Amino acid sequence: MDERQLKCFLVISETGSVTGAAERLDIAQPSLSQMLLRLEEELGSKLFQRTSRGVVLTEAGQVFREHARNIISDIERARDEIKAEDSYVRSEVTIGLPSSFATLIGAPLIAAAAQETPRVQLRLIEAMSGHIREWLTKGDLDVGILYGIQDSRHLLLEQIAVEELFLVGPPNAFKHCDRHGFADDAVDLSAVDSFPLIVPTGQHGLRRFVDERARSSQLKLNIQHEINSLTVIKHLVQSGHGHTLLAHAAISEELKRGELSAARIVKPVFRRGIFLARNPSQFVTRASVKAAETLTNIAWDLIGRGDWLATRVKRSRMSGPDDNFMRSSPSFVQVNREFSLAQTAK
Incomplete structure (x- = not known):
């Protein structure tokens, strides 16, 4: 699991569509689907429920979304502080x-x-x-x-x-x-x-x-x-x-x-x-x-x-x-x- 996977997961949760997320991220839809599959396999739980209109977060996905947001926020804060001229x-x-x-x-x-x-x-x-x-x-x-x-x-x-x-x-x-x-x-x-x-x-x-x-x-x-x-x-x-x-x-x-x-x-x-x-x-x-x-x-x-x-x-x-x-x-x-x-x- 890495920062890129977390960001991709969050974009999918925001758009409610793997295809829409792929367009926003400017990556191929099959590659994004494979990345999501690997993430779910690593976590041992389904993060999205597939529907005719796209995807919606499962209960596990909702929990993971909060953790992903916090992790990305901490990474960005750490990066900003390290890069700052006077931290x-x-x-x-x-x-x-x-x-x-x-x-x-x-x-x-x-x-x-x-x-x-x-x-x-x-x-x-x-x-x-x-x-x-x-x-x-x-x-x-x-x-x-x-x-x-x-x-x-x-x-x-x-x-x-x-x-x-x-x-x-x-x-x-x-x-x-x-x-x-x-x-x-x-x-x-x-x-x-x-x-x-x-x-x-x-x-x-x-x-x-x-x-x-x-x-x-x-x-x-x-x-x-x-x-x-x-x-x-x-x-x-x-x-x-x-x-x-x-x-x-x-x-x-x-x-x-x-x-x-x-x-x-x-x-x-x-x-x-x-x-x-x-x-x-x-x-x-x-x-x-x-x-x-x-x-x-x-x-x-x-x-x-x-x-x-x-x-x-x-x-x-x-x-x-x-x-x-x-x-x-x-x-x-x-x-x-x-x-x-x-x-x-x-």
Whole structure:
């Protein structure tokens, strides 16, 4: 099946006649009939019902017509964009970022995009990962960042990093913290249930991840408050109302200012994957590809400089989670030597 076959099929459906379509396309009628026959054989279904007045679409033909129109439209859009002298003119890219990731990367991403693609309007939407997944599914986002692959099998995913979750408390909540605000001694996962926790509700990706890990470790967490606001959670923890579980990206500035402290969780380590996600049915523009590349490069640069305590993942093609690379353990490249996330505390 190729573009020419699809266009011929659409002309036949418009004219209601193979002869009329052949005249419009300026090809021999027998050749067009043979092309239609090969297309029907490939699809395994009749596309037209022959009548005394010409041809009419069958039910299968009506369904195929919509797909053919969309395919031809996408091909033409792709061709126009590739041929354009400046394919970034009047482009708009919408990216969904979870709150903790937006705090870390939002400002540098906007600055980089303004310099590299000044004619692209970059829209950043900060939301819970569940909402980002929903908007990607609806086609409201060009690119999104997701934590984990749960309920995302319909999306194209590329893992770009892996990060740890830490037990976060008010200043001086842990003994002997280093200059980064991290406790010298790690906390075993089995001991986390002794800390009163302030966490998001069940619809939040972070909460679902934490609950899943707790269940797998047969651990009952001491949940004191459920709040779907990163800012409020951090404020309550800072004020001594409890502890929480967050990644370094969400607390880096507070740690620098001494407003929070954190301890590693071990046995096992609390790690989660960070994925760049797209909707496979969404039309891909050069501007959205460039924005995703810029986002990834900024994230890796932050890791390399030690500003984000995470582990970079080797670049791989975007893929659905049913593919082999999503089922296997990814190869990690450790780039943060001062604080090795890949090393389990002994």
